[in-house]
Amino acid sequence: MNDPYSVLGVAPSASDDEVKKAYRELARKYHPDNYHDNPLADLASEKMKEINEAYDTITKTREAGPSYGGGTAYQSQGYQQNYRQSYTGGGSAAYATIRNLINANQLDQAMTMLNGIQNHDAEWNYLMGSICWRRGWMDQAGRYFRTAASMEPGNVEYRNAVQYMNSGGQAYRPAGFAGTSMTSSDACSICNSLICADCCCEMMGGDLIPCC
């Protein structure tokens, strides 16, 4: 294994607090929420594992005091993709296969199979949206997700996809670069800035939004 200090990017002489701060920043960077349905999620998960191990090693060798109890906060299970076959009955076997292909990132094959299906129902639109999303065709993805959700308003999976699209998603911004966005400033970015400010406050020991 690599030297745990270089994994966290701190000197071996760093104080416990500095180690903890570096760990937290990296954990924030590779957090599963930043790799939502992302083709690179496996690499982010590996990184997270690496920094968790490094942090554990350092805290153990330093025979940490009570402030280190509880070990690492983040586990790598969060990266699992959300195209599990959530569906019992009703759906055809073809849809199950297509979901598996999307999970395996075999998008061309998934697309070919999907194009072979005549009946464009809600699930068809949702899976089309998922393929577009993976490919980076963000505009089409949003349109297919919305169609799916309007055809079957009760489906939580479709509704979540639309909500995620409309929320603008999430990405890590390095310290000092928070609050920049590709959309114009609106109510959403105010919320985001508040949440950011809250995170910063929490890092410094305070709190801005008490409930999170």
Next chain:
Amino acid sequence: MYGYVRPDRGELKVRDYETFRGVYCGLCHRLRERYGPLARFAVNYDYTFLAMLLSGPEPADTCARRCPYHPLRRAVKCPAASPAMDLAADHTVILAYWKLRDGAADKPFLPSFVYRLLAALLRGAYVRASERCPGFASTAETELAALSALERDRCPTVDEPADRFARILRAAADGTEDPDRRRILRELLYHLGRIVYILDAADDLSDDLRDGSYNPLRYRFSLQDGRLSPEDEAELRLSLQHSHNRLAAAFGLLPETPYSPILKNTVFLGLPGVTQAVFSGEWKASKRQRKERKDHERSL
């Protein structure tokens, strides 16, 4: 190429700004050394970014170089020749050549003649560059042909033409040996290409409407007085936000290099700033101002 991918200079540290200038000048010198004096004029910010992105973790050796077009300016510390700089120079020439050819195709007679003349002058450089990067040259040719076909058919989606363009940028990562790094760079460059294409479409919208040229936004969205409606603009920018998130997620997986502060600035301040300027119309206004200033200087 287009110049959308640039750092927010005001937010750079002075030493990082000087490094950035050095890479830009270095790319210009490299273009001359490899492809002759005409190729210099193809130097651009987008490929300066690419040169820095593809550079390794070791600090580059530098050498002081003077600019022949600014003889009074003092010499700039430029990075020495490296595979990343060479690749950026080769790709710049290939894309500049195709851009001239493309310009020749859809312009009226006289400007079209100028474009064809320039393309002919750059032809030799293009042939040499495509011998050095055969994979990239053939990708650029195929994808640009596919893009022209989509334009001819008045493709009604934004994603399809953007995809063709993004594939070209993505191909710049194909020579990367480490498979994980290659995957990361391919993802990053794809989304960067998508953003550049859409920004260019948004910037050109009013001109294209006037000339009757193809613009994907015109067929995808409903327009009001030659502009996107506020709802459509919000929707388009939301889709850019998602592309930017994917770009940022990929960027976060790359190791730190001496260029990281400049790259971070470009990704997290430069791109959002340019996007804001394009949609507010400031970008176009500043382009016009620069042109007017140049015309004025020439007339003096």
